[in-house]
Amino acid sequence: xxxxxxxxxxxxxxxxxxLVPFAGWEMPVQYTSVKDEAxxxxxxxxxxxxxxxxxxxxxxxxAEKFVDHLVTNDILGAPVGKAVYSPLCRENGTVxxxxxxxxxxxxxxxxxxxxxxxxxxxxxxxxKHQGFDCSFTNKSNEYSLLALxxxxxxxxxxxxxxxxxxIEYYSxxxxxxxxxxxxxxxxxxxxxxxxxIFASHDCIKALWQKxxxxxxxxxxxxxxxxxRLEVCYPLxxxxxxxxxxxxxxxxSWTVKLSKTNFIGKAALAPKPTRFKLVKLTLDxxxxxxxxxxxxxxxxxxxxxxxxxxxxxxxxxxxLARIDIDKVPQDEVFLVDIRQKPYAAQLVKKPFVTGxxx
Amino acid sequence: MATNIPQxxxxxxxxxxxxxxxDTVTIGxxxxxxxxxxxxxxLEVPDVGSELKAGATFGVVESIKSVSDxxxxxxxxxVTKNSDVEGSPEKINSDAYGAWLIKVKVKDQNELKNLLTAxxxxxxxxxxx
Numbered sequence: 452x453x454x455x456x457x458x459x460x461x462x463x464x465x466x467x468x469x470l471v472p473f474a475g476w477e478m479p480v481q482y483t484s485v486k487d488e489a490x491x492x493x494x495x496x497x498x499x500x501x502x503x504x505x506x507x508x509x510x511x512x513x514a515e516k517f518v519d520h521l522v523t524n525d526i527l528g529a530p531v532g533k534a535v536y537s538p539l540c541r542e543n544g545t546v547x548x549x550x551x552x553x554x555x556x557x558x559x560x561x562x563x564x565x566x567x568x569x570x571x572x573x574x575x576x577x578x579k580h581q582g583f584d585c586s587f588t589n590k591s592n593e594y595s596l597l598a599l600x601x602x603x604x605x606x607x608x609x610x611x612x613x614x615x616x617x618i619e620y621y622s623x624x625x626x627x628x629x630x631x632x633x634x635x636x637x638x639x640x641x642x643x644x645x646x647x648i649f650a651s652h653d654c655i656k657a658l659w660q661k662x663x664x665x666x667x668x669x670x671x672x673x674x675x676x677x678x679r680l681e682v683c684y685p686l687x688x689x690x691x692x693x694x695x696x697x698x699x700x701x702x703s704w705t706v707k708l709s710k711t712n713f714i715g716k717a718a719l720a721p722k723p724t725r726f727k728l729v730k731l732t733l734d735x736x737x738x739x740x741x742x743x744x745x746x747x748x749x750x751x752x753x754x755x756x757x758x759x760x761x762x763x764x765x766x767x768x769x770l771a772r773i774d775i776d777k778v779p780q781d782e783v784f785l786v787d788i789r790q791k792p793y794a795a796q797l798v799k800k801p802f803v804t805g806x807x808x
Numbered sequence: 809m810a811t812n813i814p815q816x817x818x819x820x821x822x823x824x825x826x827x828x829x830x831d832t833v834t835i836g837x838x839x840x841x842x843x844x845x846x847x848x849x850x851l852e853v854p855d856v857g858s859e860l861k862a863g864a865t866f867g868v869v870e871s872i873k874s875v876s877d878x879x880x881x882x883x884x885x886x887v888t889k890n891s892d893v894e895g896s897p898e899k900i901n902s903d904a905y906g907a908w909l910i911k912v913k914v915k916d917q918n919e920l921k922n923l924l925t926a927x928x929x930x931x932x933x934x935x936x937x
Binding site: 480481484485486673676677736737739759760762789 | 846868
């Protein structure tokens with residue numbers, strides 16, 4: 452299979468990036484060091500090429516109504532200019548994808564979806580489109596996307612973008628870079644302050660090159676995964692998949708049962724929960740996806756859905772899916788690493804507190 | 809990839825190096841391997857007295873994102889391990905040939921013939937990834 456390349460491919464090669472196949476794309480996994488890249492985002496500023504992600508546009512009188520019907524979170528109730536994170540569910544409540552809905556203007560909505568799910572999501576949404584007075588278009592091929600993340604993100608971007616006011620966290624504005632239109636959102640996947648910039652391929656290439664002159668650290672997907680895991684953001688294919696519902700992944704806050712109706716409401720109304728997603732830290736050993744999670748009697752109670760070494764804590768961290776009827780009362784968890792049990796500590800708050808506003 | 813491959817060492821196709829001194833072999837991982845792995849954050853090697861078998865796994869090295877098995881170049885008994893490097897595995901990134909992992913007392917000297925020379929390993933690195 453031929454892999455897609457983003458319009459920044461040549462830039463990545465020039466920077467010496469290690470490129471790997473990801474969701475059908477040849478993407479930079481790291482440039483210099485995963486640790487240095489992750490720490491640049493925590494302490495300074497880094498930029499990710501996430502052009503592989505999908506962009507759908509919904510335009511017309513019923514745009515908000517259509518999207519509100521599709522997703523579990525509240526879209527109609529959010530003001531224009533807000534971004535809303537939400538799962539997209541089937542009638543039976545299982546998760547098709549998780550996505551961000553951007554309310555650009557009245558009757559104009561952008562939906563940003565995971566690269567691996569573009570076709571699946573589009574087909575699904577298209578099949579539910581009938582009866583709504585709005586257009587629904589997949590413009591994933593027309594847009595590139597940069598995520599500029601870290602405490603210095605605002606000061607890097609301010610001189611570059613026209614009329615960049617102090618937009619709030621999880622808000623979106625339409626702005627411009629030189630003569631290019633851009634959609635600028637104060638969102639991200641790292642827990643730090645930062646922006647996601649949707650624009651034409653030429654504009655994104657120019658912005659990327661400009662950022663490289665401003666000592667912004669280019670960051671690959673490996674550091675992005677460490678950063679999102681440190682702040683406990685779920686990743687589709689790991690914490691979320693076609694088999695689980697939002698409650699199983701600790702996303703009850705994204706299911707607004709007070710909404711009149713949405714796809715999956717009937718199934719989700721009784722809050723059916725088969726799993727509990729827990730946060731674990733390990734002083735010794737590094738938990739990895741697929742490792743069994745044990746109780747104090749060494750019985751398997753669940754499985755690690757994502758695990759890594761935290762660059763901030765310098766210890767192993769994991770999200771783990773525990774069978775709801777096997778959650779140990781004594782809160783003792785162990786992770787089976789190569790047939791040896793390692794003690795894990797259950798934590799209630801994200802491993803790292805990001806600096807986003 | 810430009811990589812450092814000292815002439816005085818022997819190598820495996822799994823990217824371990826071996827320094828042969830009499831019947832003692834010092835084992836580590838190559839510069840090529842540390843570069844491919846990236847930031848090394850965890851190392852698990854057997855205790856002194858453990859028996860190793862040539863070609864079998866004897867430990868694990870982990871970077872932030874990945875887990876890789878270590879394969880023994882020789883059969884024999886572990887006589888020393890480098891607890892300094894076990895405690896600070898990032899030393900492998902800065903000096904792959906200084907940061908040795910274990911020393912093994914070799915059972916069968918004939919096995920050493922199966923290991924790659926520096927030139928053979930260089931060739932192997934050039935043709936595989």
